Amino acid sequence: MDLPSLETLAAMDAENEYIEVQSKGEEESHEQTLSVTQPFKPVRKRRRAKCWVDFTHLGLEDDGKVRARCNHCGFKFVVEKNHGTSTLNRHSTKCPAKPRPDAPKYDHKADREKMSEIIIYHDLPFKYVEYEKVRERDRFLNPDVQHICRQTAAADVYKRYEIEKAKLIEVLVKHKGRVCFTANLWTARSVVMGYICITAHFIDENWRLNNKILAFCNLKPPHSGEEIAKAVYDCLKGWGLEKKVFTITLDNAKANDSMLNILKHRYGDLASMASDLLSIPITTVAAESAFSVGGRVLSPFRNRILPKNVQALIATRNWLRGFEEFEGDIEDYFNGEDDESAKSSSEVRNSST
Incomplete structure (x- = not known):
């Protein structure tokens, strides 16, 4: 290959190297520009507390406070950063609308037997079962409770009397x-x-x-x-x-x-x-x-x-x-x-x- 041809090839190689260096510099400057102009977005932490299974985060509301709503009763609680989750934990354990699979099923017959014992043991009137606050407490302890009237309470007490009388008769018959x-x-x-x-x-x-x-x-x-x-x-x-x-x-x-x-x-x-x-x-x-x-x-x-x-x-x-x-x-x-x-x-x- 003659001398003019070699000079031409060398000039073309130099031009290609210049173009590559120029394009690489433009890409680096573009990345720097993006890093300066775009704001930093923090990573949102996952809520790890167990109580969040029973609550939904509502975010910021009109009054400027962050709240969460109970999935069972719909009650709202403030969940600011300085509040923690102690309030949510307390409500989660006591929420009356929350289903409790481990709790025994309400037994109306057993409830009536216990109520008759309470009346007998503590000399209470039959109207005790109709007291407003007594019924309110029963509903709080078990929403499925079935209230009875004083006539039913009197009948339950007399039924318990007949049961205990039969037991005592058996004891006296065996007594020699x-x-x-x-x-x-x-x-x-x-x-x-x-x-x-x-x-x-x-x-x-x-x-x-x-x-x-x-x-x-x-x-x-x-x-x-x-x-x-x-x-x-x-x-x-x-x-x-x-x-x-x-x-x-x-x-x-x-x-x-x-x-x-x-x-x-x-x-x-x-x-x-x-x-x-x-x-x-x-x-x-x-x-x-x-x-x-x-x-x-x-x-x-x-x-x-x-x-x-x-x-x-x-x-x-x-x-x-x-x-x-x-x-x-x-x-x-x-x-x-x-x-x-x-x-x-x-x-x-x-x-x-």
């Missing part, structure tokens, strides 16, 4: 020993009605003293020995205890003397009853405790309650709770009685000196 009884009269001042309380006292196979109310029923006047004897015998006959009587403890009213004679001579089943001299004086206190409960049940504000409901409330309360201060080991009771008698005698000696 004899039973002591007390019979006392009481007048409810709020309704001016007479009631008779018949209580059974027996020691079970574990040597525990049991005091069970058998009847707390209305006794219409006249309160003669004839009427009292009939009420006592009907009660013993109904429980199947007319042949298991050991003693009957009464107070010193004149009508009780004639009543005792009628029971021992007119009704053959009670002819083998032990003498009233063997009566246990401690058992009268249980009846007085029953009358104290009766005073709370038959208050001036509940003077229209039916006698059968009075008996259901007082008797069932006794069967479920008992006379707590009079039940327990029989040896412990007599030991406590000896301690009290010794204490009283020492006090008498000290006062005499």
Whole structure:
């Protein structure tokens, strides 16, 4: 190849290198220009708190605050950066509209049984189930709750009375020993009605003293020995205890003397009853405790309650709770009685000196 041709090729190579360098410089300057003119967009962080499963972020609202809405009840909460998620977490655990798969399904029958126990245990009126705030609390705890009226509450209490009575009858049938009884009269001042309380006292196979109310029923006047004897015998006959009587403890009213004679001579089943001299004086206190409960049940504000409901409330309360201060080991009771008698005698000696 001659010299002019070589010079031409060298000039063309130099021109191509110049063009490549020039184009590369333009691209770098363009990238620098874009980096200066376009603003920086920060990367949006993903919300990692567990509570956001139950909430939707609404962003900035008209009042200038950022809020989130509960997906279940629709309530809105402020979710500014300085607020955190503690409020959302609290609401997520207590939201009444949030489905709770781990919670037990509402059982209306069990709810009614628990409500009847509350009324019996705490001497509450049947109208308790209709109190406004009680129903509001029930709806807060379970939106599926089904409220009942006071007539239904009374029927549930009486049904529980019949169930517990059947259990006690079974216990008394299996009891092989004899039973002591007390019979006392009481007048409810709020309704001016007479009631008779018949209580059974027996020691079970574990040597525990049991005091069970058998009847707390209305006794219409006249309160003669004839009427009292009939009420006592009907009660013993109904429980199947007319042949298991050991003693009957009464107070010193004149009508009780004639009543005792009628029971021992007119009704053959009670002819083998032990003498009233063997009566246990401690058992009268249980009846007085029953009358104290009766005073709370038959208050001036509940003077229209039916006698059968009075008996259901007082008797069932006794069967479920008992006379707590009079039940327990029989040896412990007599030991406590000896301690009290010794204490009283020492006090008498000290006062005499």
